Amino acid sequence: MVFRKGKSAAETKKHERRKIMLKKMRVITMFIMTALLLSALPGHAALNAVSTDVNPANGFPLWYQDTAGVALEQCNFMVVPDDPAFNGTAAQNADLNCIAGEAEEAFWWAAEVAVGPTSADVASSLLVLAIEGAFLTPNPDGANQDGQQASFARVRIRIDVNTAGDYTVTHPFGVESFPGVVPGAGFDINMTRDIGGLALDFATTLTGDIGPFLQCLNPAPPAGYLGNFALPCTVTGSPLGTNIFEIVGPTSTASTDQFNVSGKLFSGLSPAGLTFPERTVGTADPAPQIVTITNTTLNPMTVGAPTFAGTDPADFSLAIAPTGINPCDPATPLPGTVPPNPPSTCTMEVVFNPAVPAGGLAGLGARSATMTVPITDPPGAAALPVVLLSGTAVNNISAPASHDFGQVLINGTSSQTVTVSNSGTSNLTVTSAAVSGGNAPEFAIQGNTCTAAPVLPGGTCDITVVLAPTSGGAKTTTLTINSDDPVTPNLALPLTGVGATSAEIAGQAGAEGGGGGGGGCFIATAAFGSYMADDVMVLRKFRDTRLLTNAPGKVFVELYYRYSPPVADYIAEHEALRTATRIALTPVVYSVKYPVHVLMITGLVIGGIAYRSRKVKRYN
Structure with a gap:
């Protein structure tokens, strides 16, 4: 009995293991059958x-x-x-x-x-x-x-x-x-x-x-x-x-x-619009913009040559030598999409080359057109997607419309600086500048930095003109600036001034200076020949922004208005005194224009004197 009981226990243990194994096999079989069933169901493509x-x-x-x-x-x-x-x-x-x-x-x-x-x-x-x-x-x-x-x-x-x-x-x-x-x-x-x-x-x-x-x-x-x-x-x-x-x-x-x-x-074309930056008329755009055509269908797509229409179609075109990836070619259709691969694409490079307007400056400004790209072959594809194109046409040369010298002492001189700007997108070459017409003999070009080298886009140059009236009355002439600007190659700027006696200048300066504004610099006006001279304007600005903003300064200006006119008249009548006064006023003007520089120079001078004094004392 003992032997049989031991055998029965072993058999029982073996039987239990068999039952556990059968359960595991059933679970595995159910899992496999479920997986097979699921795999037979339609797939979710997403x-x-x-x-x-x-x-x-x-x-x-x-x-x-x-x-x-x-x-x-x-x-x-x-x-x-x-x-x-x-x-x-x-x-x-x-x-x-x-x-x-x-x-x-x-x-x-x-x-x-x-x-x-x-x-x-x-x-x-x-x-x-x-x-x-x-x-x-x-x-x-x-x-x-x-x-x-x-x-x-x-x-x-x-x-x-x-x-x-x-x-x-x-x-x-x-x-x-x-x-x-x-x-x-x-x-x-x-x-x-x-x-x-x-x-x-x-x-x-x-x-x-x-x-x-x-x-x-x-x-x-x-x-x-x-x-x-x-x-x-x-x-x-x-x-x-x-x-x-x-x-x-x-x-x-x-x-x-x-x-x-x-x-x-989706039309197959992106972006839907291109906006080009300002461009000088008559010059080609060095930076084309890209239009991408995408074949999102399952079928091959043929992309035809685009056509340009609208207000200014001649100002826009495809780049002659495209550099983009996979430029579109009507002879080579774009392959259809084969999921999970991404759609195939090709590109077109569009340039903005605004034409020179027939109406001169009035013809500058906004330019626009449409670019239609024919797309054929795939069912459901848009046949003629359109890209809206826009840009701004500009010229290069620009300058203030006129320059007024104001009153200038007869037989005196006054200068004005004409700043020429290149507001376009290509280099500006100024070939010459001259005054002509009216009282041209009394005007002269004293300096010209514009012809020294091409003016880069965004850059400027200066032409300095001097008026030296030999008689009283209004003075006019025209400054003509010749350049390679495509719209205004001969830019004409009117110049005006008035020849006046010292009494007339003093009277005008006093009339304008009484309120703390434009004139009132009698001695400086007499020395430099015009109350519109650059150095006189510097001194007037110093008076208005510094002296007239505090009580001591106002007292100084009042005393100056009271006692300086006779002195100014005397200086205006003697060229040697006018020259000496200009020399004397030069450091004053420089101090007003560049106060930091003057302080630095003054500090260095004082420091040098102090250092020299200490050395002298040491040796003594």
């Missing part, structure tokens, strides 16, 4: 690619593409332009449009059942399926904030139930189970699943539940769209073959095959 280029108006990707090769661009509102064949009422058409630009929320694609099916178990229902974009964080002023753009794939189900129990919801991209639902005050089933939603991470959206895009079947969508959001339709495209919204409750089923669908086909 999305294939997202554009790496963004819309400059809002910072979101230009398009999303599904595995069927359908690429959609973003719209702020989920409808199509007015189309009597497919749109709803006139009021709907007036309120709903698909527009590109910036909004708090915008959609590449959406399919919605806003007023869903009902049954004995279902009081109300809502289904939202979308590829959506939004700004995560607005600015304090409410404006959308760049850098906070996000996209996501959304599945939203909201249901109010009449009956407690388990519910199963079938939609085009999956089946959702909701056990133990109890009727309540709010949404009894309230599920939102967003895949993505990270700032500037647009690729994660590709892994969401959405895709491929559903399209309207009946009624058919307008050309270039997947549906008209204003009209419900039956759809096609579910990867599971479930083109319905169905709710199975404890005692009844609610179902519909009517969806409101939005989606605008």
Whole structure:
């Protein structure tokens, strides 16, 4: 008995191990069968690619593409332009449009059942399926904030139930189970699943539940769209073959095959507009701008030669020798998309070369045109996408329209500096400058830095003109600046002045100086010959901004006005005194113009004297 009991125990232990092994085998078998069953079900294709280029108006990707090769661009509102064949009422058409630009929320694609099916178990229902974009964080002023753009794939189900129990919801991209639902005050089933939603991470959206895009079947969508959001339709495209919204409750089923669908086909061309910087007329743009053509379909695409039209078509053209990657060639079609590979692309380089206007300066300014690119072959592709082109035409040379020397002492001199600017985008070469006409013998060019070297874009040069009237009265002439400017090669600037006696100048200066403004510098005016002379203007500015802003300064100016006119008259009548006064006033003018330099020089002089004095004392 003992032996048999020991054998029975061993057998029992072996039997238990066999039972455990059989259980494990059954679990493994069930797992394998489940995997095989799942693999036999239709696959969920999702999305294939997202554009790496963004819309400059809002910072979101230009398009999303599904595995069927359908690429959609973003719209702020989920409808199509007015189309009597497919749109709803006139009021709907007036309120709903698909527009590109910036909004708090915008959609590449959406399919919605806003007023869903009902049954004995279902009081109300809502289904939202979308590829959506939004700004995560607005600015304090409410404006959308760049850098906070996000996209996501959304599945939203909201249901109010009449009956407690388990519910199963079938939609085009999956089946959702909701056990133990109890009727309540709010949404009894309230599920939102967003895949993505990270700032500037647009690729994660590709892994969401959405895709491929559903399209309207009946009624058919307008050309270039997947549906008209204003009209419900039956759809096609579910990867599971479930083109319905169905709710199975404890005692009844609610179902519909009517969806409101939005989606605008991407034109294949980006960006939609090019804005060129200012360009000097008659010069070629050294920096072309790129237009990219993308074949987001499954079929080969032929890209034809573009045509230019609009207001200024001759100002825009393709670059003669493109340097971009894979330039478009009508003889070489773009291959179709083969998921999961990204779409194929080619590029066109556009240059802005504004023509010289026939109307002179009046013809400068804004230039615009359109570029139409013929795209053929793939079904559903836009046949003639258009790029809007704009730029600004400018010339190079510019200068103040006129120069007035004011009153200048008869037989005296006064100088004016004419600053010439290159406001264009190419080098400006000034060949010569001369005064002519009117009282030209009394005007002379004293200095000219403009002809020394070409003036670079944004640079300036100076021409100094002197007026030395030999008689009283008005003096006029014309300064002509000759250059290679394409619009005004001979820029004419009027110069004016008045020859006057010292008494007339003193009277004018006193009349203007009494209020603390323009004149009043009697001695300086007599010395330099005109109250409009540069050095006199420096002293007047010092008086107005320094002396007249405090009590001691005002006293000084009042005493100067009282006693200096006779002295000024005497100086004006003697050239030697005028020269000596100019020399004496030069350090004063320099001190006013460059006070820091004067202080530094003064400090160095005082320091040198002190150092020298200490050395002398040491040796003594």
